[in-house]
Amino acid sequence: MSSRDRYLATIRKYQANPDAPGDSTIWSRTLECAPRATLRDMQLEKLSAAFDYLFECSPFYRERFERAGLRPGAIRSMDDVRRIPVTRKLDWIDDFASHPPWGTFSPLTSAPHDPWMVFSTSGTTRQPRLFRSTQHDCAMLAWLCARALWSYGVRPGMAAMNCFYYGPSVAAWGMHHGLVRVGCSVIPGGPMSTDRRAYFVEALRPSVLLGTPSTLLTLGRRVKELGQDPSRSGVRILVCAGEPGAAVPSTRQRLQDLWSADVHDDFGCTEVAQAPLGYTCQAAAGAGDGPVTVHVMEDAFLVEVLDPESLEPVPPGTRGTLVVSNLYSESTPFLRYDMGDWIRLTEDPCPCGRTHARAVGGLLGRNDHCLKVKGLQFFPGTFEDAVRSIEGVSDEYRIEIFDDAIELRNSVRVTVQPERDDVSLDEREIAARLRGTLGISVEVRLVAPGTLPRTEGKGARFFHRGSAS
Numbered sequence: 001m002s003s004r005d006r007y008l009a010t011i012r013k014y015q016a017n018p019d020a021p022g023d024s025t026i027w028s029r030t031l032e033c034a035p036r037a038t039l040r041d042m043q044l045e046k047l048s049a050a051f052d053y054l055f056e057c058s059p060f061y062r063e064r065f066e067r068a069g070l071r072p073g074a075i076r077s078m079d080d081v082r083r084i085p086v087t088r089k090l091d092w093i094d095d096f097a098s099h100p101p102w103g104t105f106s107p108l109t110s111a112p113h114d115p116w117m118v119f120s121t122s123g124t125t126r127q128p129r130l131f132r133s134t135q136h137d138c139a140m141l142a143w144l145c146a147r148a149l150w151s152y153g154v155r156p157g158m159a160a161m162n163c164f165y166y167g168p169s170v171a172a173w174g175m176h177h178g179l180v181r182v183g184c185s186v187i188p189g190g191p192m193s194t195d196r197r198a199y200f201v202e203a204l205r206p207s208v209l210l211g212t213p214s215t216l217l218t219l220g221r222r223v224k225e226l227g228q229d230p231s232r233s234g235v236r237i238l239v240c241a242g243e244p245g246a247a248v249p250s251t252r253q254r255l256q257d258l259w260s261a262d263v264h265d266d267f268g269c270t271e272v273a274q275a276p277l278g279y280t281c282q283a284a285a286g287a288g289d290g291p292v293t294v295h296v297m298e299d300a301f302l303v304e305v306l307d308p309e310s311l312e313p314v315p316p317g318t319r320g321t322l323v324v325s326n327l328y329s330e331s332t333p334f335l336r337y338d339m340g341d342w343i344r345l346t347e348d349p350c351p352c353g354r355t356h357a358r359a360v361g362g363l364l365g366r367n368d369h370c371l372k373v374k375g376l377q378f379f380p381g382t383f384e385d386a387v388r389s390i391e392g393v394s395d396e397y398r399i400e401i402f403d404d405a406i407e408l409r410n411s412v413r414v415t416v417q418p419e420r421d422d423v424s425l426d427e428r429e430i431a432a433r434l435r436g437t438l439g440i441s442v443e444v445r446l447v448a449p450g451t452l453p454r455t456e457g458k459g460a461r462f463f464h465r466g467s468a469s
């Protein structure tokens, strides 16, 4: 048996309830509620098979593994896992450039394979980085997304409008296949104008909306302007991904109030976690105050929380960089990939009964987006939470950081606007509120309603400026 066949057989051995949910609350109970020792054994068996498959079929990984003194069959315990070199996004750049279009890191380069679908990462001026999804991968994606949707309360017969971009985007297609697997009617709602989406909400009354928090806030505001009440539109469940907003308390509160719906957070990444790596449960949706906790799908991924410098594990319950091993994909079974996000995990039991660990506060922010202002560290989400917790301030805002190279310090300007013409705000009051929540003084600039454009998709609200003007 080839290493690829052995790997795929191991994946299939641990697939439970692939086509239909096992019960009314949890799709794959034997996996989602497995004792943690069972989960560990399952992860290790899959990881060991994935290692051998990568060794045999990926020239890029074989070279790295050999340099680390590892041979096929080397991964027998969790301690062995720690010997596998950590990979970062930048490690692939040269490989992409010298072996276009795929690079040699994917094991598909030398394995016979099925037809594929291509996904790429968004943005940036570089050439798009391309990732394939085989038929095996698409089937796994449908199953894993269906399990997450089941956790969000999505049920057969519901209509769902999927506002993710139906281009080479994993969020749109993963969720699409997941919705079909659950048995939902699907309205492909992206890309299209906000007014077109508002029409579909009114005409087709979907129970579920899927999109980035920015998209769903903008859509709700527009529905309101057009004379309808989003909270009476029939929407009951919001599935948010692509931005951290659903785990940012004030953004989450705004979404809940606007739509009168449960708000769920779903996270992953194109490179290594096309299926939901993070997914909330009903216990998180009903949890009121306090940080949102997001389960990590541990039968499909191995998640490690490491110190970003030393790459050693941080003490349980503390913050570190998120290093993920994919345990289900034929084309991207990458091991120990540093996603570049801060995360903090708890293994405390969840009232929902799942044993999968939870990310406290979701993804906490990108390692490289952490801002140092006046000696303190901030994530963009901290500003988002502070600004959106102020009543009457519109969803849109702008944060500008100005560096003073001579004085070696920086300052922050926050531009906000009232949410409507009949709302009056006071710059000094807002500055005092922000000083209270952030612990630093910021300059507040108030502009007229509508000055800051509405954002969709992944909103850009942070700007790093050279010097103040």
Ligand SMILES: [Zn+2]
Binding pocket: 280, 281, 282, 283, 284, 295, 350, 351, 352, 353, 354
């Ligand atoms: Zn739970």
